[in-house]
Amino acid sequence: MxxxxxxxxxxxxxxxxxxxxxxxxxxxxxxxxxxxxxxxxxxxxxxxxxxxxxxxxxxxxxxxxxxxxxxxxxxxxxxxxxxxxxxxxxxxxxxxxxxxxxxxxxxxxxxxxxxxxxxxxxxxxxxxxxxxxxxxxxVQEIYESLRDMQIRILSWMAIVAAAVLVINALVLRTITRPIGELNEGIARMSKGELSARVRVRGNNEFAGLARAFNSMSERLEQLDNSRSQFVSNASHELKTPLSTMKILIETLMYQDPLDPAMTKEFLTDVNKEIDRLNRIVSDLLTLVNIDNGMKLNLAELDIGALLQEQARRLLPLARENGIELECAAVKEPLEVSGDALKLQQVVYNIIDNAIKYTPRGGEVHCALTRSGKKAVIRVTDTGVGIPQEDLPHIFDRFYRVDKARSRETGGTGLGLSIVKQFVLLHGGTIDAKSAPGKGSTFIIELPLAEKKNG
Ligand SMILES: Nc1ncnc2c1ncn2[C@@H]1O[C@H](COP(=O)(O)OP(=O)(O)O)[C@@H](O)[C@H]1O
Ligand SMILES: [Mg+2]
Missing domain, CATH: 3.30.450.20 (PAS domain)
Structure with missing residues (x-):
């Protein structure tokens, strides 16, 4: 110009x-x-x-x-x-x-x-x-207008510089600082401080990131807590049969003179405790396998036949406990793509529980129906039921409503947690409804195999 x-x-x-x-x-x-x-x-x-x-x-x-x-x-x-x-x-x-x-x-x-x-x-x-x-x-006027223009350009530059500074400060506030805090949080967490949380500022992407970080660290902290909880529970469960056996064996050791009948009875008890230890250890191993990303051996299964077969296997136990076990016949064959051994264990455990937590003279019914693209297994009993406050926890590891009763029936408190993991691995869901004193119903839904049931 x-x-x-x-x-x-x-x-x-x-x-x-x-x-x-x-x-x-x-x-x-x-x-x-x-x-x-x-x-x-x-x-x-x-x-x-x-x-x-x-x-x-x-x-x-x-x-x-x-x-x-x-x-x-x-x-x-x-x-x-x-x-x-x-x-x-x-x-x-x-x-x-x-x-x-x-x-x-x-x-x-x-x-x-x-x-x-x-x-x-x-x-x-x-x-x-x-x-x-x-x-x-x-040319003075031209010179002056040129100088005015230069002054104007300079003042514009000053304004732009000031704006840059302000923007810089804003950027520092909205970007650099949250990132810095996040960094610090991550560093603390990687040092093992799982309670590390970052401050959530404003409502932008960084706030979202901070929120995501916080929920992740919360989850990690929960996982860490439940892991140590699990280890302490497991140790406790393993210690119980060990202490029992120690007492039995010590009693036998200081027995003088040896009473063959008593010795036999004690050894039978020791044997039972060993069985119990075996069950706990194999359940624990199953859980470890699940945690490590267990692979399913998938095949097309007739889920109705599988249900009947497990019910038949448990018939002697039901008779022994004075329970009437009955499985409703299924009209159409329902095929599920699943791991036969694991689904057998699921069904077995649920019916087994129903029998064990039902007093003499009670009934256990199982049924298979179809609901849309799902097979629905229902196991209903007329047993002791589960109190409302315990219902959300029965699928947790080692959770037992009545410890004494569970131990008496040979339970480990791990059955339902394994069942739930297996069902989830198959893309299904499991739910329990109960009226204490009247009975419980366990409902398992499994997606039907694509091909035949479409
Ligand atoms: N059909 C049922 N009726 C009443 N209570 C049940 C039933 N099934 C499970 N439970 C409760 O849930 C707890 C957890 O079940 P499970 O994981 O199979 O452990 P357990 O080894 O004790 O059977 C049981 O201890 C029991 O208190
Ligand atoms: Mg059980």
Whole structure:
């Protein structure tokens, strides 16, 4: 923009100076000083400028300010015209022009400290250089507007810089700081401090990230707690039969004289405890396998046949406990893609529980129905039931409503947690409903195999 103003002015001055020098060519050759002076004065008056006409030796012939007549006057622009240039333009600060006479020339015209433009144009007669026309004009306003513009640009830059600083501070608040805190949280957590949480600020993506981090660390903390809980429960469960056996064996050791009948009874008890230990250990191993990402041996299974078969296996136990076990026949065969051994264990455990937690004279019913794309197994008993507050926990490891009763029936408290994991592995769900004192119903839903049941 500033550049443009200057070039515009240069071009204007150049045009005026060239016209004048053409006009003056004739006057100079004819030594018509009066016409030259009149024409120069006219141009200087209308354009508010100063016109000098120099002869070929740079002696001033005409000065519209009537100051420099007869003096020699030479500037870089005049010099380059003398050397053959078609014209030359220069800018000067009148107050700082180098030589006194030059300063005088500019000052006399524009006053101290004003920016002045000097245009030199050759005056020719044919090809011969007969003089130089010097056109001096004020460019102070242009200079000032240029300076204003520079000031404006500078202030804009200052505003932009301030905005950048503010944005930077905001970014620091909304991005850098949350990331820093998150980093710190992760570092603390990786050092094992699972209670590490980060502050959730605002409502942006970072707040979401902080929330996700917090819920992850909460989950990790829960997992860690339940793991140590599990280890302590497992140790406790293993210790119980061990202490029992120790007492039995010590009693036998200090027996004097040996009573064969008592010895046999005690050894039978020790044997039972060993069975119990075996059951706990194999249940624990199953859980460990599940935790390590157990693979299923999938095959198309007739789930109705599987249910009947497990019920048949448990018939003797039901009879022994004085329970009527009955399995409703299924009309259509329902196929499930599943692991036969695991689903057998699921069904076996559920019916086994139903028998064990039902007093003599009670009934256990199992049924298989279809609901949309699912096979639904229901095992209902008329047993002791499960109190409402225990219901949400019965699928937890080692959870038993009545410890004594469970132990008496040979339970480990791990059966239902294994059952649940197996069902989940098959993409199914398990649920329990119960009315304490009246009985319970366990409902297992398994997705039907795609092909045949569509
Ligand atoms: N059919 C049922 N009726 C009443 N209570 C049940 C039934 N099935 C399970 N329970 C309760 O759930 C607990 C957990 O079951 P489970 O994991 O199989 O352990 P357990 O080894 O004691 O049988 C049992 O101890 C019992 O209190
Ligand atoms: Mg059980």
């Amino acid at each position: 500033g550049e443009y103003l200057f070039t515009q002015r240069t071009r204007d001055d150049q045009r005026i100076a060239e016209n004048l020098s053409e006009e003056f060519s004739g006057y100079l050759v004819a030594f018509d000083a009066q016409s030259m002076y009149d024409a120069a004065l006219e141009a200087a008056r209308t354009q508010q400028s100063r016109v000098l006409v120099l002869d070929a030796l740079c002696v001033v012939q005409v000065d519209t300010a009537s100051e420099m007549n007869g003096q020699r006057f030479i500037t870089a622009e005049i010099d380059s015209v003398l050397k053959g240039a078609p014209g030359d333009y220069g800018f000067y600060d009148a107050g700082r022009a180098g030589r006194y006479w030059f300063r005088a020339a500019l000052n006399g015209f524009s006053g101290a400290d004003a920016m002045t433009g000097v245009y030199a144009s050759p005056i020719k007669n044919g090809d011969a250089l007969v003089g130089v026309l010097v056109y001096i004009s004020q």
